[in-house]
Amino acid sequence: ELQLVESGGGLVQPGGSLRLSCSASGFTFYTYWMHWVRQAPGKGLVWVSRINNDGTATIYADSVKGRFTISRDNAKNTLYLQMNSLDTEDTAVYYCTRGQPDLSYFDSWGQGTLVTVSS
Amino acid sequence: DTQMTQSPSTLSASVGDRVTITCRASHNSYNYLAWYQQKPGKSPKPLIYRASNLESGVPSRFSGSGYGTEFTLTISSLQPEDFATYYCQQYNSNPLTFGGGTKVEIK
Numbered sequence: 446e447l448q449l450v451e452s453g454g455g456l457v458q459p460g461g462s463l464r465l466s467c468s469a470s471g472f473t474f475y476t477y478w479m480h481w482v483r484q485a486p487g488k489g490l491v492w493v494s495r496i497n498n499d500g501t502a503t504i505y506a507d508s509v510k511g512r513f514t515i516s517r518d519n520a521k522n523t524l525y526l527q528m529n530s531l532d533t534e535d536t537a538v539y540y541c542t543r544g545q546p547d548l549s550y551f552d553s554w555g556q557g558t559l560v561t562v563s564s
Numbered sequence: 565d566t567q568m569t570q571s572p573s574t575l576s577a578s579v580g581d582r583v584t585i586t587c588r589a590s591h592n593s594y595n596y597l598a599w600y601q602q603k604p605g606k607s608p609k610p611l612i613y614r615a616s617n618l619e620s621g622v623p624s625r626f627s628g629s630g631y632g633t634e635f636t637l638t639i640s641s642l643q644p645e646d647f648a649t650y651y652c653q654q655y656n657s658n659p660l661t662f663g664g665g666t667k668v669e670i671k
């Protein structure tokens with residue numbers, strides 16, 4: 446059974462850092478491009494970042510560029526999101542999602558992990 | 565960036581009703597359009613991709629149509645489990661963008 450399980454969320458102060466992880470199982474992780482999508486409380490969905498299957502190409506939303514870093518470890522079937530210089534505007538549920546090469550929709554989603562940025 | 569505009573933002577309907585949600589793109593998105601359903605406290609579930617292709621396991625009462633800048637999601641006969649929020653998403657260009665959502669409520 447395909448599974449994406451996020452972890453690492455929590456409460457962090459403005460300016461702080463957090464690293465999210467997404468453990469993948471039930472599919473050949475190294476063949477898929479992966480994304481992070483977030484959703485602020487009571488708001489809509491916003492794409493955050495994407496990484497290609499071998500980790501050599503990444504892109505980011507303007508709102509997180511220079512602060513967030515997406516990466517992956519195909520040996521561990523794990524996707525990461527390193528989040529630095531966090532702001533209250535980054536408060537959201539972060540979803541790990543699976544996509545196809547290059548431009549794609551998201552055919553599988555994790556359950557999400559909540560990041561709260563507050564003093 | 566391609567802006568996605570959904571209408572209405574909220575829709576009140578009864579079980580058995582035919583429901584249509586519209587999604588408009590600010591730039592030509594060809595048929596690179598997906599629809600998702602999200603229930604409270606749950607992650608989004610993909611329903612339709614390439615504007616009109618049903619994801620495996622999605623009931624046939626759901627259908628999608630459209631091309632270019634105007635797309636629709638139709639539920640032919642609304643069921644109790646269909647009360648949820650629906651989002652469209654374009655994947656013709658980066659950044660990938662979503663519509664603001666349409667909440668389907670019980671009338």
